[in-house]
Amino acid sequence: MKIDLHLHTNASDGELSPFDLIFLCEKMNFDIIAIADHDTIRGFKESKSIDTRIEIVPAVELSARDEKKDIHILGYYISDDKGPLSEYLKIFREERIKRIYKIVENLKKMGVKIEAEEVFKESSFTDSIGRPHVAKILVKKGYAKDIDDAFEKYIGYSKPAYVHKYKISVKEGIEIIIKSGGIPILAHPGQYYDLEYFLFLRKFGLKGIEVWHPDNFPYLNELIEFAEKNNFLKTGGSDFHGFSHDSKKEIGKILIPYSSFLDLKKEINEENPYYFTMGK
Numbered sequence: 001m002k003i004d005l006h007l008h009t010n011a012s013d014g015e016l017s018p019f020d021l022i023f024l025c026e027k028m029n030f031d032i033i034a035i036a037d038h039d040t041i042r043g044f045k046e047s048k049s050i051d052t053r054i055e056i057v058p059a060v061e062l063s064a065r066d067e068k069k070d071i072h073i074l075g076y077y078i079s080d081d082k083g084p085l086s087e088y089l090k091i092f093r094e095e096r097i098k099r100i101y102k103i104v105e106n107l108k109k110m111g112v113k114i115e116a117e118e119v120f121k122e123s124s125f126t127d128s129i130g131r132p133h134v135a136k137i138l139v140k141k142g143y144a145k146d147i148d149d150a151f152e153k154y155i156g157y158s159k160p161a162y163v164h165k166y167k168i169s170v171k172e173g174i175e176i177i178i179k180s181g182g183i184p185i186l187a188h189p190g191q192y193y194d195l196e197y198f199l200f201l202r203k204f205g206l207k208g209i210e211v212w213h214p215d216n217f218p219y220l221n222e223l224i225e226f227a228e229k230n231n232f233l234k235t236g237g238s239d240f241h242g243f244s245h246d247s248k249k250e251i252g253k254i255l256i257p258y259s260s261f262l263d264l265k266k267e268i269n270e271e272n273p274y275y276f277t278m279g280k
Contacts, residue, residue: 001258004251005034005057006074006187006210006237011043012061012128015242018046025054028252032261034059034237036074039092040127041085058274060085061187063165064173071170072187074210074235075177076264077274083180088168089127095166096129103134106161107154112143130165131155174204181272183207183264185235190215195226202230207267212236212256214248233267234260 008014009021016024018035021043025033034057035044044058062073078085097120104116114137123133135150144150154161168176177184185208186198198209210216211223211234227234240251268274 001031001261002029003032003256003258003261004030004237004240004254005032005059005076005235005256005261005264006036006061006213006239006254007033007251008037008239008241009035009043009046010125011035011040011046012037012126013130013132013241014043015244017125018043019050022047022050022052022054022056024251026052030054032057034076036061036237038072038128038130039063039096040089041078042127060177060182062088062173062176063167064170065167066170069192070167071173071192073170073173073177073206074185074187075180075182076185076235077268077272078177078180078182079272079274084176085180085182088176092166093127093129099163099165100129100134102163103131103155103161106163107134107138110154110160112138112154112161114138114141114143170201171204174201174206178205181269181274183233183267185210185233188213188215188239189223190217190219193219195222198226198232199230202232206232208233208235208264210235210237212254213239214254215239233264235264236260 009018032055035047036059037043038061041060047056058078060075060078064071100119101116118137119133122136123129134155135147138144138150174184184206187210189209209227209232211227213236236254236256238251238254239249
């Protein structure tokens with residue numbers, strides 16, 4: 001079985017549409033994938049109308065912050081319309097739009113002549129508008145040579161036009177996923193590696209850890225041992241965003257064992273609309 005439980009579409013900051021992503025996965029003979037866009041489930045919803053033999057897991061990647069760390073929480077088998085998730089995503093979209101206006105205003109103070117409407121047009125499909133979309137406009141208008149340059153000059157952390165993103169606490173993120181019928185998993189722990197902290201998150205309801213991920217290679221064996229010792233679910237995926245993004249996150253390079261996928265499915269609550277996937 002060929003399984004990747006962490007893929008992004010252009011509903012957030014990925015390059016490919018849900019149709020193109022699924023078409024690619026079919027060409028690569030995937031059996032199971034999860035569309036886990038940042039703070040939106042629009043990509044997954046679009047995928048439900050696509051005729052495919054691939055099993056597509058409903059998922060979301062929520063942005064959270066704990067003290068000075070940005071933490072991402074994956075939610076698998078979240079319900080589309082029930083629970084607090086839909087209300088959070090609505091607030092999140094509104095806050096994202098406000099942030100774009102603030103970033104553009106900061107850029108104008110620097111003499112950069114772009115308009116928020118240009119950014120919105122660049123990101124017309126996404127529910128998760130953000131700095132990458134601003135960066136594309138900066139490149140198009142000649143203010144930066146490429147996306148990385150735009151971040152380095154203008155909108156990266158601590159740069160002159162940077163504006164903090166709206167975030168919830170890690171506790172809130174986990175609770176939103178659980179109350180929406182989902183299974184909360186810590187995303188790419190290699191980016192904020194702290195085993196004691198991961199264990200601490202269990203008291204909020206964290207169910208598992210994304211063990212297999214491109215950012216985890218230095219810690220992989222220790223993570224597997226830690227997850228098994230503490231009865232955490234083990235998931236994983238490439239975190240693929242597109243072919244012009246981080247090359248180490250190339251689709252097909254990270255695959256997870258079928259047994260780990262089955263362990264994840266066993267956690268689906270009986271009241272969840274996806275409970276039927278267990279064959280019960």
